[in-house]
Amino acid sequence: MSESATPARDAELREALAGLRREIRSRFASEPETASAAPSRQRRADAPRFDLSRLEKPLRSIRQRAATLGMREHAHETDDFGMDPEAVEALRPWLDRLYDRYWRVEVEGLEALPEGPLLLVANRSGLLPWDGLMIAHAVERARGARPRFAVADWLMAQPFAQPRLARIGAVRACPENALRLLRSGRSVVAFPEGARGATKPFRERYRVQRFGRGGAVRVALEGGAPLVPVGVVGAEEAHPILYKATGPARALGLPFLPVTPSFPWFGPLGALPLPTKWRIHFGEPFALGQLRPDALGDELLLSRLSDELRVCVQELVDEALRARPSVWG
Amino acid sequence: MASLRSSEPAVVAVTGPMGEPGGALAARLAARGVRVLALGPERPESLAAEVEFRPLDLLEPAAHERLAELCSKEGVEAIAHTAFRSEPTPDRELDRELDVIGSLHVMNACAAAKVARLVVASSTLVYGPWPDNPNFLDEEHPLRGHPEAHAVQDRIEVEHELERFRARHPGVEVSVLRCPWVLGPRSDTSVSRYFSLPVVPVPMGYDPLLQLLHEDDRVDAFEAALLGGPAGVYNVVAPGVLPLSTLLRLAGQRSLPLPAALLDRLAYIPSRSRTGDPPAAFYDYLRHLWVADGSRGWEALGTPSYSTKETWMSFVSARRMRRYR
Numbered sequence: 001m002s003e004s005a006t007p008a009r010d011a012e013l014r015e016a017l018a019g020l021r022r023e024i025r026s027r028f029a030s031e032p033e034t035a036s037a038a039p040s041r042q043r044r045a046d047a048p049r050f051d052l053s054r055l056e057k058p059l060r061s062i063r064q065r066a067a068t069l070g071m072r073e074h075a076h077e078t079d080d081f082g083m084d085p086e087a088v089e090a091l092r093p094w095l096d097r098l099y100d101r102y103w104r105v106e107v108e109g110l111e112a113l114p115e116g117p118l119l120l121v122a123n124r125s126g127l128l129p130w131d132g133l134m135i136a137h138a139v140e141r142a143r144g145a146r147p148r149f150a151v152a153d154w155l156m157a158q159p160f161a162q163p164r165l166a167r168i169g170a171v172r173a174c175p176e177n178a179l180r181l182l183r184s185g186r187s188v189v190a191f192p193e194g195a196r197g198a199t200k201p202f203r204e205r206y207r208v209q210r211f212g213r214g215g216a217v218r219v220a221l222e223g224g225a226p227l228v229p230v231g232v233v234g235a236e237e238a239h240p241i242l243y244k245a246t247g248p249a250r251a252l253g254l255p256f257l258p259v260t261p262s263f264p265w266f267g268p269l270g271a272l273p274l275p276t277k278w279r280i281h282f283g284e285p286f287a288l289g290q291l292r293p294d295a296l297g298d299e300l301l302l303s304r305l306s307d308e309l310r311v312c313v314q315e316l317v318d319e320a321l322r323a324r325p326s327v328w329g
Numbered sequence: 330m331a332s333l334r335s336s337e338p339a340v341v342a343v344t345g346p347m348g349e350p351g352g353a354l355a356a357r358l359a360a361r362g363v364r365v366l367a368l369g370p371e372r373p374e375s376l377a378a379e380v381e382f383r384p385l386d387l388l389e390p391a392a393h394e395r396l397a398e399l400c401s402k403e404g405v406e407a408i409a410h411t412a413f414r415s416e417p418t419p420d421r422e423l424d425r426e427l428d429v430i431g432s433l434h435v436m437n438a439c440a441a442a443k444v445a446r447l448v449v450a451s452s453t454l455v456y457g458p459w460p461d462n463p464n465f466l467d468e469e470h471p472l473r474g475h476p477e478a479h480a481v482q483d484r485i486e487v488e489h490e491l492e493r494f495r496a497r498h499p500g501v502e503v504s505v506l507r508c509p510w511v512l513g514p515r516s517d518t519s520v521s522r523y524f525s526l527p528v529v530p531v532p533m534g535y536d537p538l539l540q541l542l543h544e545d546d547r548v549d550a551f552e553a554a555l556l557g558g559p560a561g562v563y564n565v566v567a568p569g570v571l572p573l574s575t576l577l578r579l580a581g582q583r584s585l586p587l588p589a590a591l592l593d594r595l596a597y598i599p600s601r602s603r604t605g606d607p608p609a610a611f612y613d614y615l616r617h618l619w620v621a622d623g624s625r626g627w628e629a630l631g632t633p634s635y636s637t638k639e640t641w642m643s644f645v646s647a648r649r650m651r652r653y654r
Contacts, residue, residue, distance in 0.1 A: 077638075080570055081464055082538050157460035157617075159534025159589070163572070166538075176463035 081148060081181070082166035088146065091168055095137050102275050103234060104329055105134055108320075109282035110142045113228060118187040118285070119178065119220040120147065122230035123208045123313050124197025127258055129155065129170060130273060131235040135189045136169060138280050147187035150178065152195060154254060175215045182223030189230070192216045192306075199244065199256060205236035206321060208314040214299075214306035217288075221296055226285035229309055231316025234278030237327045239263075277329020279320040283312050337556045338406035338446065342366045342399075344387065344435060345412030346380070347373040349516065350450055353548045354409055355380045358555070366403060368396070369412070387412055387431035388423075393438045400442035407446035407555050410435045416519045417480035428483040429490070436494045439501050448504045448554045451488060453540075453564060454481045455507065458610075458617035464538070465622035468507075468562045478610035488562075502560035506550055506630075509566050509621065512640055513544030514647030523611070525648060529577055530595065533586035535616040538570040543640040546633035553630040563626035569637040570620055579638070580645040589616060 078084045099105050120139070125131055132149030140146040150173035156162055171177045171188070178188045191197055192211035200209060220227040244256035286309065295301055341358055345351035346367035356377035359365045367376055368385040376382065383399055386392060399405070412431055414424050432449065439447045456466045457473040472488060474481040488505060495503045510520045523529070542565060550565040577584045587595070592612045627633075635643060 077575060078538070078570070078572055080538075082570075082572065153461050159532075159616075163534075163536035163574075166536075171464065172461070174461070174463045176465070176467075180463075180465060 078167065080184075081169075081171050081177070082163075083148070083169045084167040087167040088169065095133065099134060099137050103134065103238070103278040105138065105234075105278040105280060106323075107138045107142070107280050107282070108323075109284075110138060112284065113143070113282060114226050114285060117182045117185050117223070117225045118147070118228050119182060119216065119223065119225045120187065120189045120228045120230050120282075121211075121216050121309060121313060122189060122191055122232050123206070123317055124191035124193045125205065125232065125235040126239045126241075126273075127155075127198055127254070128239070128273070129165070130238060131232045132170070132189050132191070133168070134235070134278065135230060135232065135280060139187065139189075145187065147189050148181055149189040150174075150191060152191075152198065154195075175219050178216075178219045179223050182219065182225045187225075190216055190219075192309075202236070202241055206233065206317050208310055208317060211306045211310045214302040217302050217305045217309065218296065220286070221288055221291065221302075224289075227288055227309065228285045229283035229312035229316055231281045231283070231313055231318075231320050232278070233280075233317060233320040233324055234276045234327075237276040238273035240274070276327050277324055279324050281316040281320045281323075283316050286312075338363070340364045340366065340403055340405050341407045341409065341555055342368055342383075342403075342405045343409045343411065344368045344385070344431075345410070346376055346382075348411055348413070348415055349511070349518075349544060350547050350551060351409070351411040352376060353515075353544070354411065354551050354555075357548055357552055361552075363556075366399075366405065368399075387434055388426055392431070393434040393441070396434060396438035397441035400438060400444055405442070405444055407448070408435060408439060408444055409448045409450075409551055409555055411450045411551075413450060413484070414480060417478070421479050424480055425483050428480065429486050432487045433490060436490065440494070440498045444501060446502045446504070446555065446560070448506065448551060449487070449491060450551075451484055451505050451507045452481070453507045453509045453566065453619060453621040454478070454614070455485050455488060456619050456621065457481070458537075458613045458615075458619045460617050462618045464618060465620055466564075467622045468564060468625060475610040475613060481610070504554040504558070504560045505562040506547075506554060506565045506626070507563065507621065508542050508547055508550075509540045509619075511542045511544050511547050512644040514643060515544055516644065519611075521644065524576075524580070524582075524644075527583070529582055529584045530592060531573060531577075531584045531586050532589045532592055532612050532616050535589070536572045536574045537616060537618055538572055538620055539576065539615075539637070540566050540570050540620045541637045541640040542567045543633060543635035543643060546635055546640075549633070550626070550630045558630045561625075561629065563629055564621035564623045565626045565630065565633075566621050566623035567633045567635055567637045567640050568623065568627075571637055571641065573615060576641055579641060 120135060122131065122135055129149060129151050132151065136147045136149050146169055148169050148171045151165055151170040152173055156165065156170065156172040171181065173190065173194070178190060181188045192215065193209040194212055196209040200207070217227065239258065239260050241258045241260055243259040245259060249257040286305070341363050343351050343355045343358070343365060346355050346369050351367070352373060352375055355365045355367045356379075359377055359379035365380045367380050367382045369382070370384065370386045372382040385396060385399070389395070400408070410432060413428050418424055435447070438444070453466070455472045455474055456462065456470055457475045459473060472485045474485045476482070491503055491505060494501070512521055512524075546567065547565065574584070589612060
């Protein structure tokens with residue numbers, strides 16, 4: 001561009017900016033300019049008593065609500081797994097309240113965990129992923145980085161639940177996702193019991209079920225991350241399941257519809273968890289680094305390790321149960 | 330860009346020059362000094378002047394013989410096969426004839442004329458939107474497609490044929506480039522029209538992460554694959570993912586969430602203008618994940634210059650410019 005063209009272009013730009021400013025003002029009329037505020041108030045005094053324009057703002061907000069029904073109001077950027085840091089921040093006060101006051105979570109063994117990404121393996125309890133949220137919260141408080149937690153397929157496929165869960169750090173439970181997270185330096189909370197863990201009867205609530213096909217050990221080996229057993233106590237009693245209704249659940253794509261002392265009798269309110277006392281015990285990490293490099297092909301070794309891991313989680317659960325004076329703490 | 334081998338092909342044939350990747354690719358190669366033969370039923374007006382045109386109708390039963398003859402006579406060393414329906418039409422049989430049988434013609438001609446390299450356009454739509462997909466699908470993931478999307482099922486068939494072809498003719502280097510939804514200033518597809526609706530209907534209760542590719546980056550990837558990038562199957566996708574709601578917010582567009590069952594009924598809306606195929610499958614692609622892992626493709630063919638967000642902004646701003654012109 002030549003030198004002489006610059007002033008003309010500057011003027012053009014200035015005019016374009018002024019035009020933009022005018023347009024912005026006209027769109028956000030709810031914040032009137034100071035200069036025009038006084039005359040408009042005067043006009044309102046001699047206007048008819050019922051002014052339709054006064055309805056405009058609430059109507060607009062209703063329209064906006066309706067247009068974004070089923071989606072989060074904010075549209076911030078997410079990371080590659082759909083976690084939205086701002087959604088997590090917005091939720092944090094609630095998580096803190098649940099963690100400190102409602103469930104009074106007590107944590108043990110967290111200080112001894114090594115640096116870097118971890119694969120945390122815990123016992124699964126209940127249908128809703130409260131346990132994953134609380135473990136992630138405990139780890140985040142101690143170490144700063146927030147681990148992702150695995151959520152079963154059937155829940156991650158539910159409309160409305162899926163986008164919200166993803167925004168606060170849930171990922172679909174599958175080895176591919178866990179491996180990718182570990183390789184990119186992020187910790188993962190996994191529940192290898194899977195559906196068996198969520199559907200066990202109340203009286204066996206703290207008996208850890210068989211661990212899938214050894215996927216957790218395989219992922220930890222491949223991802224080169226320490227495998228940390230975790231025992232959670234309290235989450236089971238937060239939703240004591242009296243009866244499992246399987247018939248109506250099938251239509252919704254759920255493994256079963258829980259009948260608890262409060263659900264479905266009190267409607268959605270009954271889905272609120274009870275204020276039980278929680279303990280989360282973190283065990284010593286498995287030293288997978290000492291294994292032979294060809295251990296990945298050794299199915300027998302993997303299943304033995306997997307069972308050992310299950311025993312570790314069971315021991316941590318028992319230990320936590322002994323440490324807890326009662327269900328309500 | 331990955332380092333390209335020294336033996337760049339001197340003569341390249343491009344099928345489907347009237348389509349989006351084909352025409353731009355032919356122009357790009359010609360500008361680079363490669364001799365390009367565009368093959369199609371008739372010369373498209375938009376085709377760059379430097380590009381030579383040879384008539385070839387892949388719907389003809391003897392198309393493979395004509396193509397093989399042409400390749401040996403002109404000394405074609407590489408073929409970019411991009412002659413696919415850019416979107417399904419109501420005529421399923423004709424779509425299949427062009428997409429599947431047309432591809433078979435090209436493969437047969439490659440084998441007969443000993444063409445050294447074949448690059449075929451595919452799509453990450455072939456993975457299909459499934460609730461049990463992992464967040465990132467790599468090239469080995471089974472191609473499950475969508476049972477109701479016949480164009481996608483045809484592409485899967487083409488991929489299986491290509492696999493068989495690769496086993497039978499190890500002398501031909503085959504590359505398959507799977508691209509997600511491609512957008513950009515030039516794009517005029519059912520997807521770009523859907524995203525340009527004044528009010529965008531979206532499935533209620535879902536907000537999947539989406540992945541895009543800029544049209545220029547697609548041309549770049551084809552160029553790299555033709556001119557000596559390592560052969561293989563690659564996901565060619567832009568880095569980064571964004572939720573559907575964020576895309577619409579960035580564009581300042583209003584969305585209308587509707588129950589998924591209702592949307593499938595209303596599915597003719599976005600495609601009413603051109604196609605009669607009810608893209609019931611389309612809304613499933615807005616419900617579940619089908620994001621591909623592009624790392625292998627980036628390493629082999631170079632990293633795209635536009636991220637998913639930049640692709641979207643390029644598409645949106647071009648559209649805005651058109652509206653105000």
